[in-house]
Amino acid sequence: MHWLMEPFSADFFLRALLGGALVAIICGVVGTWVVVRGMAFLGEAIGHGMLPGVALATIAGAPAVVGGAISAIVMSALISALQRRGRLSYDTSIGLLFVAMLSLGVIVVSHSRSFATDATAMLFGDILALDTGNLMGLLVAAIATIVVAAVLHRSFTAAAFDTRIALTLGLRPHIAQLSLVGLVTLAVVSSYQAVGSLLVVGLLLAPAVAATPWTASTPTRMVAASVVGMLAVGLGLLCSWYAGTAAGASIAAAAIALAALSNAAASLSAMRRRPAMASREHTTNEPTPLPVSASLSGK
Numbered sequence: 001m002h003w004l005m006e007p008f009s010a011d012f013f014l015r016a017l018l019g020g021a022l023v024a025i026i027c028g029v030v031g032t033w034v035v036v037r038g039m040a041f042l043g044e045a046i047g048h049g050m051l052p053g054v055a056l057a058t059i060a061g062a063p064a065v066v067g068g069a070i071s072a073i074v075m076s077a078l079i080s081a082l083q084r085r086g087r088l089s090y091d092t093s094i095g096l097l098f099v100a101m102l103s104l105g106v107i108v109v110s111h112s113r114s115f116a117t118d119a120t121a122m123l124f125g126d127i128l129a130l131d132t133g134n135l136m137g138l139l140v141a142a143i144a145t146i147v148v149a150a151v152l153h154r155s156f157t158a159a160a161f162d163t164r165i166a167l168t169l170g171l172r173p174h175i176a177q178l179s180l181v182g183l184v185t186l187a188v189v190s191s192y193q194a195v196g197s198l199l200v201v202g203l204l205l206a207p208a209v210a211a212t213p214w215t216a217s218t219p220t221r222m223v224a225a226s227v228v229g230m231l232a233v234g235l236g237l238l239c240s241w242y243a244g245t246a247a248g249a250s251i252a253a254a255a256i257a258l259a260a261l262s263n264a265a266a267s268l269s270a271m272r273r274r275p276a277m278a279s280r281e282h283t284t285n286e287p288t289p290l291p292v293s294a295s296l297s298g299k
Helices: 002-009 011-037 040-049 051-060 064-085 090-110 116-124 132-151 153-161 163-168 173-214 218-243 247-285 292-297
Strands: none
Touching: 002 011, 002 218, 011 040, 011 132, 011 153, 011 173, 011 218, 040 051, 040 064, 040 090, 040 173, 051 064, 051 090, 064 090, 064 173, 116 173, 132 153, 132 173, 153 173, 153 218, 173 218, 173 247, 218 247
């Protein structure tokens, strides 16, 4: 039994577990709206849009997370500006800026010979290297995410179904959209060290997808998605410890596997319910037999 508890005796593993749990909460809350609004491409684009900022910060000797955050904010602002002009569709704007920022990042990286390690950590994460400062940053990001999601819940809900209704109710759907883009940016930036900008989309989408068949309301789905994300973090870290695999990739793979299992279980449950429902409907539609005395009297 000692080998089962061995990972939990390492301080870096416990920090990774705690940091991953905070990331799971952030991604569970934000990812629910990403799935509801169909914004998966935005999350991926912002993740790649961090590359120029991280590259420039690394070359300048500044914290990579600061450069990535600035670059992601610029990316989000440009997307919103192009959308307001109305000349390009939302996905077209994201696609163009996605390629532009990625190209700029590659150009910057190509001029630096000492960037390989930092680029690997930024793209694929280094959750085992989280320190106390990183955990405090994740805690602040998690609290901010929960507060914004709670305050703007009605606006997010109305804007998700009909912007005209949201305008009628005075909920300002444009502000809700900007706030949601800001939350996606915060989730990507705060999670990049844990699972990397390439894999953060997996934690944004997979737990929310896993929670969808079993939940009826958005707040419940957020809680369920956060729990699934925490489970994925635990499974991924244990897999990384015992199998020697990359931690960030193992977490993302565990989240996707849980989403697949959840949807398979939901489909199986639905298939089992169909015969029972059909049997009940058949029984209900059968004519009620008359009493014996009534049939003999001709009534």
